[in-house]
Amino acid sequence: MKAEEFLNLLASAGYNFFTGVPCSLIGDVILLLEKEPRFTYMPAVREDVAVGLAAGAYLGGKVPCVLMQNSGLGQCLNALTSLNLVYKIPCLLIVTWRGYKGKDAPEHLVMGKACAKVLKCVALPYKKLTPKNVAKSIKWSRKITSKKQIPVALFLPKGVLQ
C-alpha cells in the first residue's frame, strides 16, 4: 500500500490530528503529513510528548493518531498508563514493528520480541497490520477509540507500506 492510500484510510476513519516521531518504515507517510495542508501534523521531540500532544488535542475535540517506532513504546508507556488509560483519553498508535521475527539490527531485537507483550501487559488492544487487513484494522481501531475511549495500537511490520 502507498503512503497516500494509508493516510486516506486514516483520514476517512476520522483521525484528524497527527503527531509522532519518524521511523524509516513510515518515512513517506510522515513526509506526506508534513507536506499536505489538509493534514494537521506536529512533529514531536519524543514519543511521550507526542502522546501528551495527542491527549491535549483530544481534550480540544480532535481524534488523534500518534506515529512512532516500537522503540518509542517504552518511552511513552507511563503516559499511556497514567494519562490515557486513567482519564480514558483515546488515540490511535501506529507503531512500526522493528525487529519483527528477529530480523533487524541488534538494537531492535529485544523490543521487537517484547512490544506486543508489553501492550498486552497494560491491557492495550492492538493488531498487527498485514498487506490485506489495513482498511479493516483502521476501522476496528476507530471503534475501540470511540467506544472504549482508550488508546489502541496498530503494529506495522516491514512490507505493508511501499
Added chain:
Amino acid sequence: MKTTAVLKCVMETLRDEFVVAANGRISRDAFTLKDRSQNFYMIGSMGLASSIALGLAVTQPQCKVVILDGDGNVLMNLGGLPQIGELLPPNIIHIVLDNETYGSTGNQATISRKIYLEKIAQASGYLLSEKVTEEGAFKHALEKFLDAQGPSFLLVKVEAEEEPKGLPRVSHSPIFIRDRFMEAIKNIGICRMNISFGS
C-alpha cells in the same frame, strides 16, 4: 514566596482561562484553592503538562491555556519547551513554581538551583520569559502575562517547604475531570460562536 500563596493569587486572578496543572502538590493545591471546570488536574504522566496544554492550545486557539508547572516537571520534559517555542501559540502562559525540589516526594533536590530555566525557555522561543523572586514582582508579572501575547514563561521561585498537612488529593475521578473540562471547552466554543453570529 510560598507555593500556596502563589497558587492562590493565580487562581484568584484567572478569568476564563483553561488550566493544565502538573501532578502532585500543584494539582492538589489548585484543586483545594479553587476547583473549576476549566481545570485539568494531571495526576500522573509527570512532565507532560506542557505537552497536553500545547495540544489543546493549537486545537482551540480561542482558549487561553495556563500551565501550572513545577521545576521537576519541566526538567523531566525539557523538550516540551522548544516544542512550544517552535509553534509559538499565542494562547499559552506557562507558570513554573520552582522550589528546587521534588516537593511531593519529600523535598529531594532537583537540579534547578543551578540551572536557569527561564533562559532555557527564552532560548526555546518563548516570546516572553521572566524570573520573579518576590510577591510584588510576581503579581505584576502575572497580570502582564495574562494579557500579553504568548507563549510566555514565568518562573516563580518559591520556598521548599513541607507539604501542608491534610492537603487533600483531587477527589474527582479522572473521567469526571476529563468530561467537565471538555464540556467547558465546548461551551466556550458555543459562547464565542453566538457572539460572532450576533455581531
